[in-house]
Structure formats: C-alpha cells, structure tokens
Amino acid sequence: MDSIARQGAGESDGVTLDDLLAVSSGGPPRFFSPIVPSSSSSSSSSSSSSSSRPMMLYVPGLDGTGFAASSQFESLSRHYDLVALNVPVGDRATFDELESKSKSKSKAKAKRTAATNDPKVFLIGESMGGLLSLGVASRRPDLVDRLVLVNPASSFDKSPWPAVGPLLPNLPEQLYAGLPYALAPVLFDPPRLVQGAVAAAVAAAEAGAPGARGVAAATGDPVVGLAAAAEELARLFPALGQLSNIIPRDTLAHRLAVLADGCAAVNAPGVLEKINVPTLAIVSSADALIPSAEEGPRLRRAMPKCAIEVLDGASHAALQEQGVDLVGLLKRNAFLPRTADDPPALSRDAAFAPPSPAELERAFESLSFLRKVVSPVFFSTRADGVVVPGLDAVPLGDARSGEGRPVLLVGNHQTLAPDLGFLVQEFITERNVLIRGLAHPGGGGGGPGGGLSAFTTFGAVPVSGKNFYNLLAAGEVVLLFPGGVREAFKRKNEDYKLFWPSKPEFIRMAVRHGATIVPFAAVGAEDGIDIVADSDDVARLPFGLGDGAIRRSKAVPAARAVDTRVTEDGDAEELFVQPICVPKAPQRYYFKFGRPIETAGLHAEGFSKDEEKVRAMYGDVRREVEDGIDWLLRKRTEDPFGDTLTRGVWEAASGGKQAPTFNP
Template sequence: MAMLGIQNDSSLQEAQQKFSDGLSSMLTLTTEIGDIIRMDTVVWKLKLLKTAAAYANSRLHAVQAEVLLLVSGNHNLAPSGEADRLFKMLKNCKVRYFRNQGHSLLMEYDFNLLTVIKGVNVYRRGQKQDVVLDYLPPTFSEFKKTFGDDFKQFHQLLSPVMLSTLQNGKIVRSLAGVPDKGPVLFVGYHQLMAMEVSSLVEGFLREKKAVVRTLAHEAFFVGNLGTLREELSLFDVVSMYGAVPVNPINTYKLFERSEFVLLYPGGVREALHRKGEGYQCFWPDKPEFVRMATRFGVTIVPFGCVGEDDFLEVVVDYNVQKNIPYLRDWIKTFNEDLPTIRETVIGEDGNQAVHLPAVLPRVPGRLYFLFGKPIETKGVENLMRDSKQANELYLHTKSEVEKMISYLKRKREEDPYRSIVSRTLYQATWGASAQVPTFEP
C-alpha cells in the first residue's frame, strides 16, 4: 500500500523517499486499529465463515451442474490446493489452469472468457449440448491470436502452398477452384501427426472467409488426457475452430447446415502411420461418406497433401511400442476410454489404436496442398440405392487423392524455395509478409 503512489519513472531516491513517507503515515494509524476492528468481532466472523464453508462442502458432491473451474497461478496468496479439491469433489467439472495470470483473472488484458468457454466446449444454446448447433465461429481477435501469435512460427516453417483445380482442369495457386458455398466435403490424406490441419483451416479462413468443420477423432474431446487438458492447449484450439467428433449424426447435421466439412477416411491409421508408410491411403473398404453426401447433394472435393517427410521422421512406431510392456499397457488403457469408431471394420484399416510415435525433426522443407476438381453429387440420388455406383465413386475419390499426392511429390522437386534457407533469404529481401513463390503448376 505504501508503494501505490510511486510512479514507474521515478528515480531511486524519489521512490525511496515516497515509500518512507507513505509507510510512516500508515504506521501512525496502527494504534487506532484496535478501536476500529474489535477482536470479538473478528472471532465471530471467522466462526461464521467456518460454518458457511462446512455447509457448502457437505453439499458439493451433490452438484450435478456442469462447472468450469478457472484457476490462476500467479498471485500473492499461499497455494491452498482448493482447485484440486473442488475438481475431485464436483462430478461434472472441467478445469483450466492459467499459471502466469494473476488472481484478478477476469480483468487481465489478454484474457477472454468467451474464448475459454468455446474451447472447453461448454457453450450452450439450449438445455442439451449440440456440438454442431452450439458452435460459435472464431472472432477476428481470436484468429489473430491463434495464427498471428500462437501458430505463427509453425506456419512460417511450413510455408504452405495452396493449389486448386478449376473446372477446365487448370491448376492455380489459390482456392479459386474450391466452391464458395456449401455443403462441401473435403476428402484427403491425413499427414503424420495431423500436421497439415491448422494450415488448411487458416488458408480457408484467410482466402474463403469460411470455417472448415473438421470431423475429428474422439480423443480430442474425451479420454485419459486430464493433465494435458488442464491447460489451454491444442485440444481447445481444435474445438474453437469447429472440429466435432466424427460420427454419422454430426456429419448429417453439418451437411444439413451446408457447411464446409473436412473428412479423413484414413483417420488415425494414416495420421499415426508406421515407418515406411508415408503417403499411403488407409481407407476402409466400405464407402462410408458417399451415400450421405449424395443425399444432401454435397460437392466432394478430393485433395492431396505432401510435406511430412520434410519435417518429421518416425523412429519408434506402433509395431515397436506394442511389444514394449509399459507402452503396450498405456496404449491399451488409454484406448479403452475412447468410443469405438470403426468396430465393424476388420483388418489393418480398422486398427485405430491411438498412440504417440517417437519422431525426429528434420530440416524443414515445405507443405503443399492440391484440391482437385469438385465432384458434384446433386442429381445422382440413385447412388443412395446402388451400392456398386456408390463404391465406384468412393474408389474414384481415393484414386484422385493418390494422383494428387503423386503430382505434388513430383512437382515439389521443381520448387526453388522448398528449402527453408531459400525461403528465409527471399523473405529477408522482400519482407516477412511476402508470399514466397513456388513451382509453376
């Protein structure tokens, strides 16, 4: 309190003098404190507080309401463990720790309560949760913080190249070949560790001003990741930018609302593939998405993406981890808590065990996207009843994805700026915001 009147630009001598004067004036009041605050009053208030706390604690276990517990870590009060106690006692509680924030959390300049609520998936329009209907698109400030601050360096390393195919078959460096309105289903290859998703989402927000709703694995929404979920992290970012658990009901609702939807038929099997399996499509045999897309007249846009081998290399994959007792038990325990997505799929493509492969970073190359020519399903409702035609469209889509992957792998060899060194020199010359050129499509 004695330091409140000291200005930041004061000299050391001025600050010492003001502090001394302030402290002296406060000390003269100490003799009057006993008359202002009587001891019997203090004791009575402490007993009242103790009784009220006991009353509340005895009823915490019965609270059924959904609770979001926000905990700051940078304050002058002694840690009491109250957050951990409440988290254990409240049945339906989510917690987020803010280690570097003060005790006036809601008043911090860089804290946005709505952003946290959206990321934790507790925003509701009605009595029951609906991850599709309850979604609120990111604001400009949220977009700026995510892709201008949090993911800025990551995307500078990736330096993504976005290509699309026009109706006449010409490939251009933009998203001009992608429809402007939904419903659109983007179907493609899932790169190692799903490293391409954030670049794809950012590209559509910047150029199309559209949110791509990703059909994501349940691990992003439930599972034994409590410790990781206690901080604002990738899990919250995934939800904030429109991802929903992949299942038929959510897919149906998204198509019904004419959304841009992103689907990876290969799922976890592609994103966490084994050594030597890069750029292989592990799609199930059944045409999972074709019939539903046909029902709503969805435009299917196949796309290819390459670049994972320029950034990461798998050194310990699932085939090794499942033979290590500790890791095998951890993988088994973790996956038991997750809903089964492809229980009817037999064989390798149905093996969706979530794990964390050990990878080594490589000298960053570049990430490339190519969106193919849109496939219209409007007016071909017969695909809903003809399994043979539905399967043909499914295999055609997969073939297009594989062709685009081959095209990008071949053409990137012609990119003079594939190396991070050449890109850095280019941006040092033309500015950090300059678009780095690439190969001629």
Template sequence: MATAVPYLAPLLPPAAACRLRRNRIRLSAVGTRKLLDDSEVEPRGVADFAERSRDLAARTVGGPVRWFAPVECGPPAVESPPSLFFLPGLDGVGFGLIRHHQRLGKIFDVWCLHIPVTDQTPFVGLVEYVERTVKSEQSYSPNKPIYLVGESIGACVALAVAARNPNVDFILILANPATSFLHSQLQTLSVLLDVVPVPFQVMLPNCLSLLTGASGEDEVSQRAIRVFREDHAHIFPPFSFLADLLPKEYLDWKLEMLRSASLFVNSRLHAVRAQTLLLASGMDQLLPSREEAERLHKSLPNCRIRHFNDSGHTIFLEDGIDLVTTIKGATCYRRSSQIDYVSDYLLPTPSEFQKAADQYKWVDLAASPVMFSTLKDGKIVKGLEGIPTEGPAVFVGYHMLMGWELGHLVSRLFTERNIHLRGIAHPFMFDRDIELIMPDSSSFDGIRLMGAVPTSPANFYKLLLRKSSVLLYPGGTREALHRKDEEYKLFWPEKPEFVRMASRFGAQIIPFAVVGEDDLFKVVIDLDDLVNVPFYNLLHKRLNPDSVKLRTDYTGEVANQDMHPLGLLPKIPGRLYFLFGKPIDTQGRKEELRDKERAQQLYLHVKSEVENCIAYLKKKREKDPYRNILPRLLYQATRGFSAEVPTFEL
C-alpha cells in the same frame, strides 16, 4: 424508481426489469452466419469504470439493491439471446464488466446488479434477491439457460443461487471466487484491499486498527504500508471514489459478509450441478485463485477452468482479457437446454480470427506454404481459383502429421475465398477432463472458435443442411498420429461414410492433399514404442476415456483412433504444398448414390484423387528450387520478407 443516468437503462426491481426485457426492441435476427465485427467496439478501461461507478454510487447512496441494463450493450445481434446477470465483487457498483459490455450485448441480454455502498443486505438476502430474479426469468424463458457472471463475492452469490436451485439451467462464469477467503494466506493489508480499496492516507490507519488493534503509527505498520503502496498503487485509483462515501462501519460489514459467504457456499458446493467456467488469475494478490479453481473443479461435476497467469484480482478490468472470446472458446455459449455446436456457433470476429491464425504463424514462417487448385477442365493452377465458394461442400483430404496444415488451410480459404471451413473434430478436443492433462486448459479453444464440431452424423447433417463448407479427414487420428515411415499413407474406412450424406444435399466434394510433413519433422517415437514404456497404460487410459471413443464398431487399423503422444525430431525446414483436386459434384445424384455399390465407387474415386494429389505434389516438389528454407531466406532477403517465394513450374 431512481433517476437514470445517460449510460444506463432505468434502475429497476426484478419484476419491472423482466417487463422491460419483454418490450425491448431487438435487431432483426442475423443468425450465426454473419461475422460479428468487433472493430466498432469502443475501448473502455479503468478510468471509465471509475467515472461511471463514482456517478452511480453518488446517486444511489441509501437506495435499495437493484438491477440495471447498460445502454451501451445495445440490442442483441443474434436471435433469442440468453440472459446474463452480472454479480459484482465487494465494490458492489455493478460496472465490473464495462470493458465487455458492447460485445456481451451482441449475444446476451445483459443485466447488472447494483448494491449501494451503504447497503447492508446480508449475504443470504442478496442470494434470495438474485434467486427471485432468476425464477422470474425462468418462468418467462423456460427453455433458455440463465448466465450468472460473478467475481469475488459475486461468484459466491452465483454458486449459492445454483446450489439452492438445482433444477434451473444455469451457466456460471466465476472469476476469482471468494470461496477461499477463510483459508487464504493473504497478508492483512491484502485482505483490506479487497474489503475497502481506498486511499491509504485516508483509511488505512483505521483499517489496520480494525483488524489488528494497531494504530498504524508503529514502525512495522509504516513499513508494511510503504511496501504495500509501492506494490499496489496502480490498483487504487479506480476505487478512490468510495473514500468519501464509506463509513467506518462498512469495513466490519464487508469482512463479515466475506466470512459468511465463504462458509455458506462451501457447505453447499455438493449441491451445485450447473455448467461452470472458472476464470483463475495467476497473479491475484488478494486470493489464492489458481489453487482455489483446482479445488472447486474437483467439487463441481460440470466445470472447466481457464487460467490467466499474468492477471490480477480485477480480471475483468484488465487489458487482453475478452470475456466473450473465453466463453465461446470454452464452448459455454448456448441458447437452449442443450448445446448445438452448429446453430449456437458464432463466427469469429476479426480479432478472434487473427488470434487463432497467429497460433500457426510459425508454420508460415518456417514452411512458406504454397497452394494449388484444379479448375473444372482439369487444369492445375497456382492459388485457390478452382475452389467453389458456394456451399454445401465437403473438403476431404489426407490428415497431415499433428494437423500442422490446419491453420494455414483454414485461414487462406477464409481470407482469399471467404470460405469458412467447419472441421469435423475428434471429441478429445471437447472433453472437459482432457483439458486437465493438457499443458494449457485452453489448448483447443482456438480450434473451437474457428468452428470445429465433435464427430457425429448429426453434426455433419446439420452443417450440410446449412450449406456449410465441411472439413473432413476420413483417416482421422490414425493418419494424424501415424507410425514411423507411414507418412502420406491413407487409413480410410471401407464404408463410404460421407458420400451418401453429401449427395443428399447435393454437396460438392473437394479432394485435397498436403505434402511436406517429412520436410519438417521425423517421427522417432511412435505408439509401438510407447506401449513398451512402463506405466504408459495409465497415461493411455487418461488420454482415451470411454467418453471419447470413436469407430468402436470397426476393426483393424482404421478403428485405432486413440490419442497418444509422439516423439519428433525437427529437420531443417522444407516446404508445405497444398493441392485441391477437381470438385466432384453430387447434385442430382441422390437417388443414384442410394445404391451401395455406386456410393462405394464414388468413395473409392475420391480416395484415389487424394492419393493422386499426394503423388503429384511429391513429384513436383523435387523441382522446386525453394523447397529448402535457405534459398527462401536468400530470396526474401533480396526482395523483402513479405515477398511471395516462387515454386516449381506447372
């Protein structure tokens, strides 16, 4: 066994690693209700990667392939975390996730593969080595998924292991996989950079000679070297430590491994059934990663893509990329054989919360939302004082056009009342195939990070069981994508869908309304117009596959929960107004509300309260001197743009 360096757990073979994992001391489970704070995470960067890789590579020259557990990952902060195995790129050192170790360690049991720089284990040998490890892990935890995170050739190893073991529950996270190597249009020097990124003055002439037979002294070669140095000089420092360790034969070996890995994996893609998340860089100078991700998506039946348009090949070492956030947003985090959107959910960290809230910042700037709530005695007050902070609770309201109220609603309740709303969302926002037709495949990641769950009685039940605060829109898509001149019209089903479930847990029902959509946009093209457009039916089928249908047992307008685009005409921005009605307590009414008639009466009461809130806001906003954006801007210009703008008097 090799001597461990200060920042590593001992380097171990798979069997010993599994024994260490069993004996590792864990923190007491904090569950998923505690906010995982990332403010204490130490920033790591390329310099840390180079330093630690240099040290580890120098200590293990000639040693065998092995696993190590970075000590900085620490013990997990969640109960029963799944294991994550990192498979590095061609550098093989294993520190490629150094920027993510601390955050990954909170929710995973992390192990990294180390391949000594002079090791010549063939590709199939690496596959078999990883395979033995995951089989041992599966026997120890048969009901947990096994995460394989691979970059470049490491992604090829992950795919090969998954193809050879279709009955193992893998979740593959693949960054810029080298499966495109044989079909790459990369320039010769770009290929060499991935093969052996060492200083030009030491190795490049030999590299050129190796691949092209040129000495590196001719004018063409010198010009290529000069251009390549200028374009890619920033990439070399992290890998310069390899210059003194690599023999010339290493180049031949790595090139051959790339070829064999690409051939091996591409011939077996049809056998991969694992859940897969592809991370594709848009500025990858070594491989056509964006195009390759699209190709792999067509071959892998359970695959999602996340594009990083401004990132290069070494995506995990770049600033602005958070692997944990990406995994969570793509709903790829689970701790059992099936994802549980309630128990597997992890609260957003402060930075994740802020990033999600920033997506709606334009609403705050343009519409200056103002909120009111109702006290127990029926008095309406400005602010959120009347909203109970203890769950379980069901917030039931009118679904504003396109859901523009969501960002401000969720963020204000969280920051001012410490209420984390878990929204009941259309399954459209969770469907893999829908992501492909969105302008950005990560369009709904922020909503999922904030806790949205697919619509289902089971998810509603589980949330109330955990005493959560649930956001529910009975009108659903029909309200959010309404027709012309239908603003503030409720399209609720006749059945009391949520009342008896709420009473079962004694949940409080908080009716609420939002007014102001008609001050922001006007609907000029609705579904009635779209159905007359030639070939719109083709788009409709893609937007509404059978897998995302809702309320199929209903008839009439309420059954129309289909997704469709809208044509909107912006207006001079008005203002958004929120009003939360008096909370309706169902505690102790479980038996009473088993009666269908009584449940129906309460349901109609909730609906009328929402309508009353709408009517109140529509009337009172006429007396708001700052309803229009111009008076608001003048007010803030004289008192500071952080000043709260007044509204109508109560």
C-alpha cells in the same frame, strides 16, 4: 440512452450514488437500473430496445452500492439490458440470501426469455460479487448463460484479509473514517491513479478552465498543480471519501463474514468443477488486495468452460482504471451479443459456439513458430480444372448461404497430423469459415496448438455416423480423413500412402445432404520425420512392454464398429500406437484442393441405391487425392524456395513476408 449514474456525481436524469445512500432502509437488497433514458428519448423506443437485448446483472463488490463499475455502464448499456444489485448499508443478508436474490432476478429473466424468445442472461460479478456469482452458477447453472468474473473474491481465503479484516471494525471512529484513504493504494494502482488525475487537470487547464487549474497552467506553480490534481482526484473518485459511510464498521464486519462463508461454499470440493457455464475471468496482475493473478489460472483449471484475461499492471479496482474497456474484453472473448453489422459467424451450427477472437489469437500464436519453419502454401482447383493459388476455388459459398448446403473436405492424413492446424487456420483467415473435423474418439489427430482437446475447441467431434449426419445437416464445412488412425500412425516406408476402406462409407451420407465433396492432398510433413519404430516394432518389445502397449491400444474407443479394412480388405489392424519418430530437416508444406464433386439432387434421383455409381464416385474422390499428392510431389521441385534455409533467409530479409512458390 445517454444518461449514466456516476459515483456520487450522477447526471440530472440519472440515478446517483447519493440517491441510494439517501435511502435509509436496512434492506432488503434490490436491483435497479443505473442507466436512465434521457428526456429526449421516447419510452416506446427505449422499451423495445431493452427487450431485444440480453440482460446483464451486475453484482458489486464489498461496497454493495452497484456503482463501482459505473465508468463501464454507458458502453455496456449499448449491448445489454443492464441491471445492478444494491446491498443497502444496513442490510445483514447472509451469503446464501444474497445468492438467492441474484438467482431470483435471473429466474425472472428466464421467464421473460421463455415468453418472448428473448436473448440470454449474463451475470457479471466484481470482487465479492464474483464470489456470489459463482455461487449462483454452481447451484442454478440453468439460470446463467454467460458468467463474467472480475477479480473474484473466491481467492479471499488465500489472502491476509481473513486475519487482518476482523481487526478493522475495532478501530476508533476517527481512525476508521480515514481508513478509505489508507486503503487507496491497495484498492487502486497509485501511479495510474495520480497519472490519470494529473492528466485530467492538465487537460482542463489547457482548455482554459477557471480556478486553480487555469492558474497552474498560467504560472507553472507545482503546488497549485498538485492541488489541481488532488481536486481532480476527488472528482474522479468521489466514492472514496464516502467509503466509511458506505461501509461503516458493523457493515464491514458483516460483509467480511459473508466473504468467509462464500469462500467456504464455492471452494468446497467439486463445486467449481460442476459449473459448466461459459465463463470469462478477468484478473489484474497487480491486485494488492487479493491474489487475483493466481486465481485466474486456478479457475481456468477447475471450471470446464473458463477463459481468462489478464490485465497487466491493473489494480483490484480495475474497472475504474483509465484504459480498461470491459466491452472490448467481452467482444474479444465472444461474450458480446452479435449484431447485424458483425461479419458472418464462423459456423452455421446453432449447437456449437465457435472459438472466440482471443482463442483464435492464442491458437494461431502457438502455430507461429512452426509456420515460419514450414511456410505452408495452398492451391485450389476450379470446376474447369484450372489450379489457382489460395483457397478461392474451394466452393464454400453454399455452406454460408441461406440454403445451408454443406461442404465435405476429404483428404489424406499425414503421419502425426502436424499440418492439421494450418488447414484450420487458413480457412478461418482466408475464407472466414471454421472447418469441423471428425476426429478419432481416442485422441487421434491434432489441431491449432496441438492435441485433440485443442481440435475439439475448434469444432471437432468424435467420428460416428450420428455426428457426421448432424454436421452435414447443419450446413457445415466438414473435414474427413477416411484413413483414420491407421493413416495418421503409419508404419515404416508408408509415406503418402492411403489406407481407405474399399467400402464407400461417406459417399451416401454426402449425397443424402447434397454436399459438395472437395478432395484434397497434403505433402511435406512426412518428409520431416523418420519413423524408427512403428506399431509392429512396439508390439515386439520384450518384458511384456509390447503386449501392454497393444492391450492399452485396444482399450481405446474404436472409430468404427466394424473396420472393413481388416474384415474385407485384408489390411493390418488399426492400432492406436503412435510411432516413435526422429525429426529430419523440415520441408515446406503444400496443400492442393481438387476439382469439386457436386451431389445436389442426386439423393432424389435414387443415386445411393445404385452401388456401381456410389463406388465410381468413391473411386473418383480417392483418385483425385492420390493425383493431388503426385502433383504436389512433382511440382514442389519447381519451388525456388523449397529449401528451408534459403526460404528462411529470404523471409527474414523481407520482414516476415511469405516466400513465393512455384507457378501452378
């Protein structure tokens, strides 16, 4: 599919802007395919390829042609069944009617999806089209699988245009004909526009093109060179000169009213908040038409599943600017359909969307400073007991294979869990696996970037038997801290102690799914803090402060219906009261993954019914964690770069390369 419709300069076998303008119909709005197969392509091949791709519906801006983003169409068509909306010049459809037209096309695609098990519907709206797309997603989110907004006009009501716009249709005809050129610096970034035109003219001249460009190259005449640039500018943006025909005065007046109505509908209280569709808002930092730079963060705050990409220095018509790659932005945010050539997915769970490359980049960046300070190192243990550097000995192969056998990582919680993000990051970067955590439902634990909300983005789910079962059933690599909040919010003088219940809560579940259990130990974080007040101290605060803190703690949802550590083991109650800590000199972080414990086939043998065997395996896991902690505490004294200052100087001198550690 190599024929692309361009603005007023379509190829011989493509649909062009002139083709659409030649249709004098005043309506109704219509969808068309801007990409037409070349004559050399077989129709059967094209049809098969199209039916196997998700549909992308492109909803244009104020121009209504469906061609404003045409420079992106060819690359988009390699991944999507691309369809564009055209709103004819004489059409007077209202915001609701235009929205309904987009919904009807999405509905038709949904029927095709149900009939053929076809991929999903992507809705991409630019400027006014972004406003219409938000309207569709708010009223029929079931019809939209992914939503892409490019400088959406949902911020139109916060710009000067509601006041200035109605004056433009009243301009005399001759002045109105020149309006597109007057608005060019607002629609496009002038320096980029001219730079692109001049670069194209120079390239053509160097290639020996005839006419003014060749003369300019030969003579170096600046006047001729500017004329060549202007000619190139007209070739690159032919629709600019036709804007007064594309949007005559009465059409402009109508579409300004559509924008006003759309903003009132979309920005009504509670509308954006209920759009639970994965959304990517692409906004230009130098949009001089509407305040897109401020609109992106507003949409991200309001919409539950909205990510933003900021195009630095780009104008309102960003998709027409040189260097803006829409497909690249979609890929970076996991909005591009997966292909057979893609690396394996981070997760096997079909019900979970792993973080996108952009989310990973931001999360890892948030860890970069602490990573430089603590320089974490990892070790793993082979089945024969040999300890090796890195994570190579952790048996994750089964979890990524067609067998879908899960892996259960079981370890100790360090106080406040500042090390958790490094665990997640290391498995992603070294093994291309996202470990799925079981987190306290009240917010205990952290994640890449800190906080349970960030950890949840990376696949954590609240601790419960059902969630635990579902993760193992999906063949995931699951992260479990049996000590829970009691271990994460330690009291004074409890460094590196385990607070596991005596009952083997997780063993039977692992056996039922044939999971490989990998015990692990972590040290270093608890040496970098000093607890000055724990939950017991907080409970004793005067003037009702302590009672209030304990009361709020008990209102937090519990991870366990019955905590056997209290009822059977005689331990202190698990309180969701974070200890008050002061930092000490930071220490290096160390992680050791122990010898794997296989459970495949044990369920069929009735292993879980033998209480003695279950408790023995539970004891083995706990001892492996405790032995791992002791091993790390002992071996770290052999680390030539265990001292933070010495290590920092060495790593700075080596250009950021990580300092070596002890030999296992």
